[in-house]
Amino acid sequence: MIVEALAEFLTLGELGGVIVNGLAKSALYVMIASGLTLIFGLMGVLNFAHGSLTMVGAYLGGLLMVVTVTGGTAPLTRLGLFFLAIAVVFALLTVLGGAIETTIIRPLYDRPPIYQILLTFGLTLVIEEVVRIVLGVYDLQPLSDWQAALATKPQFLREPVALGPVSAGWMSLFQILLGTITVVGIWAFLTKTRYGLYIRAGSEDTEMASALGIDVRQVFTVVFALGIGLAGAAGTLLMWDPTWGASVPLAAETLLPAFIVVIVGGLGTFRGTVVAALVVGMADAVTTWWFQNVIEFTGLPELVLFLVLVVTLIVRPQGLFGVEEVGGH
Amino acid sequence: MSRRWGAISAETEADAEAASEPPATTVETEWPREYLRDHTAHILVIALLALYPPVYHTLLNSPVSAETQMLLPTVETMVGVLYFGLFAISFDFISGYTGYLSFGHAVFYGTGAYTVILIANGKLPLLGPGTPFMLSLLVGGLIAVVLAILVGLVSFRLSGVYFAMITLGFAQVFYVFVRGWDYVATNPRDGPAVGPSHAEGFQIGAPGIDQLSLSIGVLTGDEVALLESTLSGTEVSYYMIGLVVLACYFAMQRVIHSPFGRVMIAIRENEERAVAIGYNTYLYKLGAFAISGFFAAVAGGLFAGFKRSASPENSFYFLVTGDALLASIIGGFGTLAGSLYGHLFDETVREFLSKAGQGGGLLPYLRALLGQETLDATLVGDTTIGGLIDLLLNGHASLYVGLVFVLFVLYVPDGLLGTLRERLGGTFAEALPAKLWGDSE
Numbered sequence: 001m002i003v004e005a006l007a008e009f010l011t012l013g014e015l016g017g018v019i020v021n022g023l024a025k026s027a028l029y030v031m032i033a034s035g036l037t038l039i040f041g042l043m044g045v046l047n048f049a050h051g052s053l054t055m056v057g058a059y060l061g062g063l064l065m066v067v068t069v070t071g072g073t074a075p076l077t078r079l080g081l082f083f084l085a086i087a088v089v090f091a092l093l094t095v096l097g098g099a100i101e102t103t104i105i106r107p108l109y110d111r112p113p114i115y116q117i118l119l120t121f122g123l124t125l126v127i128e129e130v131v132r133i134v135l136g137v138y139d140l141q142p143l144s145d146w147q148a149a150l151a152t153k154p155q156f157l158r159e160p161v162a163l164g165p166v167s168a169g170w171m172s173l174f175q176i177l178l179g180t181i182t183v184v185g186i187w188a189f190l191t192k193t194r195y196g197l198y199i200r201a202g203s204e205d206t207e208m209a210s211a212l213g214i215d216v217r218q219v220f221t222v223v224f225a226l227g228i229g230l231a232g233a234a235g236t237l238l239m240w241d242p243t244w245g246a247s248v249p250l251a252a253e254t255l256l257p258a259f260i261v262v263i264v265g266g267l268g269t270f271r272g273t274v275v276a277a278l279v280v281g282m283a284d285a286v287t288t289w290w291f292q293n294v295i296e297f298t299g300l301p302e303l304v305l306f307l308v309l310v311v312t313l314i315v316r317p318q319g320l321f322g323v324e325e326v327g328g329h
Numbered sequence: 330m331s332r333r334w335g336a337i338s339a340e341t342e343a344d345a346e347a348a349s350e351p352p353a354t355t356v357e358t359e360w361p362r363e364y365l366r367d368h369t370a371h372i373l374v375i376a377l378l379a380l381y382p383p384v385y386h387t388l389l390n391s392p393v394s395a396e397t398q399m400l401l402p403t404v405e406t407m408v409g410v411l412y413f414g415l416f417a418i419s420f421d422f423i424s425g426y427t428g429y430l431s432f433g434h435a436v437f438y439g440t441g442a443y444t445v446i447l448i449a450n451g452k453l454p455l456l457g458p459g460t461p462f463m464l465s466l467l468v469g470g471l472i473a474v475v476l477a478i479l480v481g482l483v484s485f486r487l488s489g490v491y492f493a494m495i496t497l498g499f500a501q502v503f504y505v506f507v508r509g510w511d512y513v514a515t516n517p518r519d520g521p522a523v524g525p526s527h528a529e530g531f532q533i534g535a536p537g538i539d540q541l542s543l544s545i546g547v548l549t550g551d552e553v554a555l556l557e558s559t560l561s562g563t564e565v566s567y568y569m570i571g572l573v574v575l576a577c578y579f580a581m582q583r584v585i586h587s588p589f590g591r592v593m594i595a596i597r598e599n600e601e602r603a604v605a606i607g608y609n610t611y612l613y614k615l616g617a618f619a620i621s622g623f624f625a626a627v628a629g630g631l632f633a634g635f636k637r638s639a640s641p642e643n644s645f646y647f648l649v650t651g652d653a654l655l656a657s658i659i660g661g662f663g664t665l666a667g668s669l670y671g672h673l674f675d676e677t678v679r680e681f682l683s684k685a686g687q688g689g690g691l692l693p694y695l696r697a698l699l700g701q702e703t704l705d706a707t708l709v710g711d712t713t714i715g716g717l718i719d720l721l722l723n724g725h726a727s728l729y730v731g732l733v734f735v736l737f738v739l740y741v742p743d744g745l746l747g748t749l750r751e752r753l754g755g756t757f758a759e760a761l762p763a764k765l766w767g768d769s770e
Contacts, residue, residue, distance in 0.1 A: 046490055104735065104739060107739060108738075108739075111742065113489070113490065114430060115738055115742065117430075117490075117493070118654070118658055118734075118738045119735060119738045119739070121651060121654065121734075122655075122731050122732075122734035122735040122738060123731070123735060124731070125727045125728070125730060125731025125734065126727075126728055126731035126732055126735065128727065129725050129727045129728030129731065130728065132725065133720060133721070133725055133728070136720060137720065252648075256501065256647075259494060259497075260498070263491070263494050267490065267491075300509075302501075302505045303502060303505045303506065306498045306499075306501045306502045306505070307502065309494070309495070309498040310483070310495060310498050310499060310502065313483075313487060313491060313494070313495045313498070314483055314486075317486060317487050317491060318491075
């Protein structure tokens with residue numbers, strides 16, 4: 001049975017489908033993890049509230065779409081509005097992130113790093129309950145996906161497209177596109193701009209960077225704000241994906257994979273995060289295929305994600321591309 | 330850091346004091362008094378906890394009954410405070426004293442809970458449904474010890490954030506596994522419950538001797554006639570579970586005050602130095618992790634014994650560890666007993682600010698106080714006052730607990746007990762007798 005299944009798995013159509021799915025998942029993972037890795041790499045803060053802010057982004061993005069889109073809106077207009085929504089959510093959450101950093105994270109830099117974990121953990125509780133209260137006002141179910149937001153997705157994104165023998169969803173291709181834009185954008189920002197240079201210098205050696213005249217405090221604020229903004233943008237994208245959707249549990253659902261991706265890649269390396277997202281996304285897609293077609297065990301893909309984490313930490317504790325010293329944070 | 334060093338030097342001073350005690354002859358006659366003196370704080374706390382059910386009961390039948398119901402947690406909630414407090418204490422034992430944040434601690438709690446229920450349902454080989462509860466607790470604890478050693482062997486090669494993440498990873502593997510394994514329950518997502526093969530309550534006491542054991546559980550607990558009143562099943566559970574928790578607490582406190590515990594603190598303060606002076610810190614960490622896992626499983630077993638069911642969400646999930654984390658930070662990280670007070674504080678806030686179970690809290694009190702007319706009065710648009718307080722107080726306790734937690738992290742980083750210790754310049758247990766009876770010298 002296993003051999004037959006393997007033979008079926010290796011046919012061009014199935015394998016191609018799995019690869020496209022894997023790339024789409026990788027794109028989502030890299031989007032939810034990149035903010036986390038930027039913040040950790042520079043500041044050594046493991047942001048537990050990242051998932052909650054992704055969830056806030058999903059709801060805000062959904063809100064913008066529901067308000068602007070009517071039944072008769074053309075598909076391309078919807079796409080345009082969606083990119084606009086991502087930009088607006090990114091801007092809003094960047095401001096929120098800046099506010100969080102300057103008011104409550106900043107006093108904690110000279111304490112042991114555990115306090116930043118604790119503080120952001122407390123923040124998670126607060127954010128989730130505030131969202132629940134707001135949802136209560138509008139009579140929305142916090143635990144199930146927000147269907148009205150899902151309905152603003154243009155029809156063609158729900159349909160499959162044939163790429164030679166491979167059948168893939170338009171949504172997957174759309175996600176791959178957005179993931180690529182994000183990766184290229186962050187990479188260009190980090191390597192081609194002066195501010196990116198500051199960030200890389202600060203990640204390498206904070207004291208030396210500030211001795212050379214860089215206002216590291218300001219860089220901290222900007223990076224934290226941008227990281228939160230990225231979380232929000234990722235949330236907006238997830239709002240359109242039926243397997244995720246805008247709901248309160250989305251916070252925990254995204255936080256754990258984001259941690260796995262960041263740790264597997266090596267804390268604080270952007271390149272590692274991208275590679276890890278590819279590894280984890282592919283592992284997820286492959287096990288999802290096997291779980292749907294051969295082995296019957298619910299939660300197998302989830303299990304595999306954590307096994308990837310455990311195995312990586314055993315074989316290479318600092319992560320795929322991690323530098324040992326960064327772990328000392 | 331300076332505070333911790335201060336605490337250590339205060340403790341060593343106390344040691345020096347103990348060493349320079351009066352000659353042996355006087356010690357022999359003096360020791361019961363000295364013993365009581367050293368344990369004044371313990372006796373006080375135990376007495377307060379023991380008096381809680383009758384006091385609560387009396388207040389409930391007095392003119393301030395509405396206020397009592399609003400402000401104080403019910404006895405049933407207090408049972409939860411005890412067993413979950415034990416879990417938080419075991420979490421603090423490893424995380425607060427060695428500095429290794431065990432973010433997957435819920436796996437041990439869940440192991441204990443599931444072991445008790447599986448044994449009661451006759452699903453564990455060799456142990457039938459008739460196995461005494463005390464033995465089930467022990468078996469759960471031992472399974473957790475084995476698990477802790479296996480997880481620890483791998484995890485203690487890492488430190489800091491990586492250690493927290495790998496333990497979280499292991500715990501989530503078990504969580505997902507248990508949630509999908511249909512051997513443990515017909516619907517593993519909802520978790521197992523104690524079946525008809527074990528209809529009677531779980532007994533705490535000397536195993537096999539009925540006269541020395543009492544059953545626990547809200548419905549299945551024994552009722553005991555005492556003086557003119559009767560203790561309900563819940564109250565009996567409160568005392569019996571309290572006894573187990575107390576024994577576990579003293580065992581852990583004993584370990585912390587032993588040379589072994591000193592090495593744990595040394596690891597937290599400066600692991601490199603501990604290695605340099607010749608300690609095999611790996612083994613010490615592993616040992617501490619195993620001990621901590623054992624007591625976490627006992628706490629989980631008590632929880633399952635009292636509730637008679639468990640679900641993956643309230644035993645194996647990582648947010649269960651999060652609750653223990655809340656408790657130990659609010660109570661004081663690295664203070665052991667503080668975690669219990671932290672959880673008591675947490676539960677009291679939760680029950681006060683949110684309608685939870687039978688506990689009353691602010692919402693029903695406000696409703697009764699304001700009266701229907703005020704509640705129906707409109708504020709803005711079609712929002713009524715009643716609707717507003719309902720919105721803010723119905724089931725949103727996490728919001729307030731989260732705010733309290735953030736404020737604690739920012740402004741009271743040492744927690745309730747830690748701050749108290751800093752004010753007193755030593756532990757409460759040392760400072761209280763000195764206040765009450767003057768210095769022993």
